[in-house]
Amino acid sequence: MLEDPGIVLSDLFGQPFTVAFLGAVLAHDFDTHRHLLNVGMLSVRVAATAGLSHAGIVKLGQAGLFHDVGKLHIRASLLNARHELSEGEWRILRAHAIRGEQMLNIRGARPIAAIVRSHHERLDGSGYPDGLRGLAISWETRLLSVVDAYDCMRSGRPYAAAISHDKAIARLDTARTRYDPEAVAVLIAALGAERVRREAVEPLS
Numbered sequence: 001m002l003e004d005p006g007i008v009l010s011d012l013f014g015q016p017f018t019v020a021f022l023g024a025v026l027a028h029d030f031d032t033h034r035h036l037l038n039v040g041m042l043s044v045r046v047a048a049t050a051g052l053s054h055a056g057i058v059k060l061g062q063a064g065l066f067h068d069v070g071k072l073h074i075r076a077s078l079l080n081a082r083h084e085l086s087e088g089e090w091r092i093l094r095a096h097a098i099r100g101e102q103m104l105n106i107r108g109a110r111p112i113a114a115i116v117r118s119h120h121e122r123l124d125g126s127g128y129p130d131g132l133r134g135l136a137i138s139w140e141t142r143l144l145s146v147v148d149a150y151d152c153m154r155s156g157r158p159y160a161a162a163i164s165h166d167k168a169i170a171r172l173d174t175a176r177t178r179y180d181p182e183a184v185a186v187l188i189a190a191l192g193a194e195r196v197r198r199e200a201v202e203p204l205s
């Protein structure tokens with residue numbers, strides 16, 4: 001599928017609700033919109049590297065594109081807050097996972113709704129909203145969680161500066177109780193392939 005990304009792209013953006021959701025997110029909060037596009041595109045590459053089928057690649061890509069769509073229900077000032085959040089504010093923020101699942105309970109989106117609900121679950125059970133552990137979290141969700149965390153670290157958050165690729169991978173690697181090491185290995189392979197390809201067509205001057 002990497003050889004013909006146009007086919008995946010048309011599948012990825014071809015659903016009638018795609019433009020509406022992404023447009024609404026863009027109008028609400030630019031950084032969330034950018035994050036969704038980053039995670040959606042990287043999820044396609046990671047899914048292909050993991051050997052998923054065409055349908056699996058499209059599904060993970062769409063889950064990446066919409067994983068934070070529930071943040072439409074959270075005011076932008078809280079999404080971009082730089083102060084230490086109160087427990088109540090954290091509760092509002094965490095609700096985006098379930099809100100997203102609910103928003104995606106529509107024709108064409110239901111296959112990705114469960115992944116969106118679970119994208120903040122962690123292997124050791126410390127995640128939310130259900131505190132799932134280990135293999136109770138689907139392989140697709142474990143892949144998405146790693147891509148999500150990687151983009152957050154690379155792009156930075158209101159409360160944390162962006163860090164380098166090497167530092168982000170090192171952090172994921174040392175968080176093995178929370179992030180699936182196999183999923184991290186797939187991410188590294190996907191990004192490595194991308195780097196090699198770029199260097200092949202864009203030699204450094």
Ligand SMILES: [Fe+2]
Pocket residue numbers: 067068096119120
């Ligand atoms: Fe999220």
